[in-house]
Amino acid sequence: MYCTVDKSHTSGAPATQARNAKDDMVDDEEWKNLGVGLPSGVTMREKKSGALSRMQKLKKRLSHSFGRLTVSKEDPEDHVSGKLPYNGYSDEFLDRLEPNGNIPEGKADLKYTDWNTVRGHNNRVVKRQLSVSSDSKLLDDDIREEARVILRPRKPPRPKSEVLLNNPGSEHRRTKRFSAFGGDSPFGKSEAYIKLEQLGEGSYATVYKGYSNLKNQVVALKEIRLQEEEGAPFTAIREASLLKELKHANIVTLHDIVHTRETLTFVFEYVVLGTPGEEDWPGVTTLPGYKPHKLGQYRPRKLGLYWPRLHDVVQGEAMATALLQLDPAHRLGADDAMCHPYFNGLPKKLLELPDDVSIFSVEGVHLYPEHYTAIK
Amino acid sequence: MLNWYYDKTELRNTPSASNDITYETELEYRREGICLIMDGGKKLKLGSNTIATSAIYFHRFYMFHSFVNFSQYTISCTCLFLASKIDETPRRLKDVINIYHGMLNTTQYMKFGSDPEQKVITLESILLETLQFDFDVDHPYDFLPQFSQCFIAPQEEIDAVVKA
Numbered sequence: 314m315y316c317t318v319d320k321s322h323t324s325g326a327p328a329t330q331a332r333n334a335k336d337d338m339v340d341d342e343e344w345k346n347l348g349v350g351l352p353s354g355v356t357m358r359e360k361k362s363g364a365l366s367r368m369q370k371l372k373k374r375l376s377h378s379f380g381r382l383t384v385s386k387e388d389p390e391d392h393v394s395g396k397l398p399y400n401g402y403s404d405e406f407l408d409r410l411e412p413n414g415n416i417p418e419g420k421a422d423l424k425y426t427d428w429n430t431v432r433g434h435n436n437r438v439v440k441r442q443l444s445v446s447s448d449s450k451l452l453d454d455d456i457r458e459e460a461r462v463i464l465r466p467r468k469p470p471r472p473k474s475e476v477l478l479n480n481p482g483s484e485h486r487r488t489k490r491f492s493a494f495g496g497d498s499p500f501g502k503s504e505a506y507i508k509l510e511q512l513g514e515g516s517y518a519t520v521y522k523g524y525s526n527l528k529n530q531v532v533a534l535k536e537i538r539l540q541e542e543e544g545a546p547f548t549a550i551r552e553a554s555l556l557k558e559l560k561h562a563n564i565v566t567l568h569d570i571v572h573t574r575e576t577l578t579f580v581f582e583y584v585v586l587g588t589p590g591e592e593d594w595p596g597v598t599t600l601p602g603y604k605p606h607k608l609g610q611y612r613p614r615k616l617g618l619y620w621p622r623l624h625d626v627v628q629g630e631a632m633a634t635a636l637l638q639l640d641p642a643h644r645l646g647a648d649d650a651m652c653h654p655y656f657n658g659l660p661k662k663l664l665e666l667p668d669d670v671s672i673f674s675v676e677g678v679h680l681y682p683e684h685y686t687a688i689k
Numbered sequence: 690m691l692n693w694y695y696d697k698t699e700l701r702n703t704p705s706a707s708n709d710i711t712y713e714t715e716l717e718y719r720r721e722g723i724c725l726i727m728d729g730g731k732k733l734k735l736g737s738n739t740i741a742t743s744a745i746y747f748h749r750f751y752m753f754h755s756f757v758n759f760s761q762y763t764i765s766c767t768c769l770f771l772a773s774k775i776d777e778t779p780r781r782l783k784d785v786i787n788i789y790h791g792m793l794n795t796t797q798y799m800k801f802g803s804d805p806e807q808k809v810i811t812l813e814s815i816l817l818e819t820l821q822f823d824f825d826v827d828h829p830y831d832f833l834p835q836f837s838q839c840f841i842a843p844q845e846e847i848d849a850v851v852k853a
Contacts, residue, residue, distance in 0.1 A: 550775060554775075554824040558825070572814060
């Protein structure tokens with residue numbers, strides 16, 4: 314039996330143990346193909362101006378004018394126009410106001426304040442979006458069947474970028490699209506995914522429900538718009554580079570990256586535990602955001618079917634089900650969980666341990682590495 | 690994850706070599722790009738970590754692409770820009786290009802085309818694809834001070850070598 318103590322610890326520990334596990338979707342053959350080159354004559358992306366939202370512009374303007382004000386406070390003699398109201402003027406206008414052409418000291422810091430606000434905001438968004446769908450994994454067969462029967466015929470309009478690329482009139486259609494997983498691999502191509510309805514929207518990305526033709530399963534597509542003047546947003550790049558390495562049961566899996574000229578799409582696993590209904594969540598139908606037609610009706614299935622390894626642990630499925638109840642009244646609390654039969658196999662001494670004593674002081678308690686392959 | 694380690698034969702059979710660029714010329718091009726990265730990075734007041742990261746991106750890029758198709762000037766600029774973003778010390782694209790404009794002569798700067806910013810953004814997306822979003826680089830420099838403890842030599846000499 315898998316000792317329960319190590320389980321609770323590995324789930325709390327960082328997911329580094331699982332990082333050596335390869336992405337299950339990409340086999341060795343495809344990794345070998347990674348080096349396939351791009352065609353050199355890649356045409357330029359259209360220049361996008363006005364990508365900043367009104368709010369960002371306002372923010373930028375405010376921080377710029379504040380920086381300018383502090384400088385003018387330090388040496389007002391240098392500025393002929395020190396008394397002009399700076400607020401509300403554009404950057405270009407302010408630059409022209411500078412009589413000697415010097416860049417004020419505060420200016421160098423301005424872009425950092427801008428960047429930091431943007432980044433901090435995005436980070437929060439990322440976390441929130443990930444937590445929406447991070448719990449368990451895998452879809453069962455009947456959802457897959459449903460998807461095949463219902464979702465296939467009504468193909469929604471392709472994303473704009475793809476429509477442009479597939480335009481029969483365009484002469485620049487390349488037979489081999491460059492992909493994050495190499496030229497010949499079916500992964501990394503937007504053709505492989507059908508975009509279904511929108512699930513949510515953040516400040517820098519939109520999440521869609523999608524369907525993967527490669528894996529025949531429902532996925533979550535997080536589409537990041539690449540319209541910034543500064544190239545790809547570095548939050549997105551970092552997110553991709555980190556998530557590519559993180560493979561753990563508790564972290565939503567990044568299956569694929571689709572990179573087109575206008576968008577960067579991350580393909581995540583789509584996590585389903587059944588559509589919440591009135592019987593398992595009273596009052597859910599009256600909530601303003603409750604749109605079952607968007608989610609689709611999925612019957613909740615026993616956790617053990619999603620995650621067969623739960624059957625290997627005595628009382629494992631019962632415990633996990635009790636902890637994952639939607640209704641807080643039916644959900645198992647931490648104190649009650651300690652009395653759950655799931656823990657019966659543990660030495661009694663463990664439960665009576667004082668708070669400041671390590672559980673590893675109890676005899677027979679060890680920390681096992683939990684490998685991703687074992688979880689799958 | 691990708692394997693970024695190459696043996697000696699692989700290093701000789703780069704895409705540039707298959708485009709009839711001799712090994713010496715390729716080394717020359719690589720040196721040129723890295724020098725630009727180092728000079729430009731210093732001028733942009735980027736940390737040495739960022740400069741080293743962008744140098745690694747540069748070398749990795751040319752393990753997949755040939756110097757015939759991509760100029761070392763534009764790619765070194767793109768690498769520096771991307772590394773500055775990834776190390777969370779972003780520099781404005783305009784500033785990076787201006788620095789490169791100052792360092793390059795007119796014929797070299799011609800490689801940036803009529804719209805340098807757009808060129809760099811396009812190259813950036815190619816770079817992202819080429820490196821396959823694998824941007825975590827572990828530098829060996831953290832271990833240098835540790836190794837320096839192992840040598841028996843006057844302390845000033847060791848310090849001079851480590852700093853160089």
